[in-house]
Amino acid sequence: MTTESNEPKSRYLQHLEIITGPLEDKKRWRQYKARVKQLPENYRIAVEALERYLMHFGPADGAGAMAMYGDLAELFEQSAADGTPIRDIFGDDPVEFAEAFMANYPLGQYRARERHRFASAIERAAGENPDREDRTKR
């Protein structure tokens, strides 16, 4: 995406964004939704179904998630232009496709926390790194 700016944010904007979340993310989300709206109906239905799945299991928010939705719009715009059948985008197993696609972006907070907790528990059970601080117990 080329819409990002590297200019430092004003103090006002910094404070506002604590409450609202980054405004660029919101803008990018609206751009994504507008792109999806332009798609032929069956592609739009497919993207929205995938979007729902990603909302639950993908990165929840932030720049990582926005980059993901941008790429998603790109994939479906290209597929619609090429006339790629829906099944040829997803393959036989849409869940597997969604998981492989998602793996390119930062994990959602919930998944990241649980993975870390799990790995640390095994590390302790295996007797490795006993001094390591357990950051998951809060």
Added chain:
Amino acid sequence: MENLTEMLKGTLEGCVLEIIGSEQTYGYAITRRLNELGFADVVEGTVYTILLRLEKNGLVQVTKRPSEHGPPRKFYALNDAGREELATFWAKWEYITSRIDKLKEGGR
């Protein structure tokens, strides 16, 4: 042959690197190439996901070119890191196939 998906999974990225390495190309063409090669189950979405990964890992150079219909197309070419990764892939492939062939022949 069909139902190769599981077995192909780890090697598809290497195949895509090899295709991109021989000429600058785009997702749709890469998928067709793999289908023609005999991997009928490989779909656009899978190739797109691999291309995303290659891009994020800094193995390819991406150029957007206007297309006759639809949005600009992304063309992929290998960079130095990509060529290195491709060489590593073939070395690993050589190792795995030689070990498995040995197993099949009943050797030790």
